[in-house]
Amino acid sequence: MKALITDGKGNVEVAEMPLPEIGAYDCLVKMEACVFCNSTDRHLVHGSFPFHCAYPAVLGHESIGIVTGTGQKVKNFKVGDRVLRPYAVYPGDKLGGFDSAWGGFAEYGKICDGQAMLSNGVTEDKVPGYCGYQQVVPPEISLDDSLLLINQKEVYSSVQKFPEISGKSFLIAGTGIVGLLFGKILKSNGAAHVAIFGRRQSPVEFALKKNVADRGYISDQIAEIENFDYLVDAAGSMELAQILSQKINPGGAVLSYAVYTGVDYDKLPEYFSGIDFQRIDPAEAAAHEQVCGMVVKEHFDPAPFITHRFQFSEILEAWKAVDERRTLKTAVLFSKS
Secondary structure, three states, rough: EEEEEEOOOEEEEEOOOOOOOOOEEEEEEEEEHHHHHHHHHHHHHOOOOOOOOOOOEEEOOEEEEEEEEEEEOOOOOOOOOEEEEEEOOOOOEEEOOEOOOOOOOOEEEEOOHHHHHHHHHOHHHOOOHHHHHEEEEOOOOOOHOOOOHHHHHHHHHHHHHOOEEEEEEEEEEOHHHHHHHHHHHHOOOOOOOOOOOOOHHHHHHHHOOOOOEEEOOHHHHEEEEOOOOEEEEEOOOHHHHHHHEEEHEEEEEEOOOOOOOOHHHHHHHHHHHHEEEEOOOOOOHHHHHHHHHEEEEEEEEOOOOOOOEEHHHHHHHHHHHHHHHOOOOOEEOOOOO
16 A cells, blocks of 8 residues: 655655554444645654654644544444544554554555454553544545544643633634634633744734634734733744733643654643743644534534645655645545445
């Protein structure tokens, strides 16, 4: 099968690799789509991801596919299920000489039935953590409406960890899809005022047009920014976060979601002397049923946020558009044949 490979030195290529090896608790999955995570995938390709990754590696962690076969001990998945986060190579494994940068940009992947492992007496510490993220999409949700489910679950579960929302004001750093979803979810949860900061005018205007923020600012307007109760950092620039943190009201906090490079994660609060700092990590798996229910009931339309779609045969062109920052969210669609 074909897969998108990176060497961590800025290069990507489409290469042949073996089909995933399926164990007793695994399911074989034919990929339907995988969506680029602009920030993480760019870090992985350019070797700046702050966490360990071995190369060459198969890219892609926002993947969706259909189960086509199951191992003999699988209990909680069946053929025909649409599932999230299938990987050609599980994190920490190697296949055909390739490591895992999650591995969703491949024609086939696999998922693991962690719940079946537990019910059969496998101890929790022996069940891989990624199993919990490999979940079934309800049949009422189409492929198109599934394309942002992973991002929606990440952001929604993060917002549930915020100290307060109702009646509070928020400044969001970052106009990527995560920043936009933070704005949308905060507004729907009763935030009094939401502003968004971006380096360029067009993404800020997009955020305002889609009603995910009440006001927008760009780089030359920092002096105009009023004070807020909370700064939500979804941009990943420590320098910018430190500057914007000076706009926080007394008793407020920096709520950090972003990935940073060149900083000591164990000392993150020290970068914000005298300001309350909280690292907000998503609990994606736990939010699955609630977010899927919201999508079914409210029919959140991801189409305006998926600004570019490519076929897998065009994946190198798709990556170029992402790397050159010409897209908001880019989906790669696999052939149905």
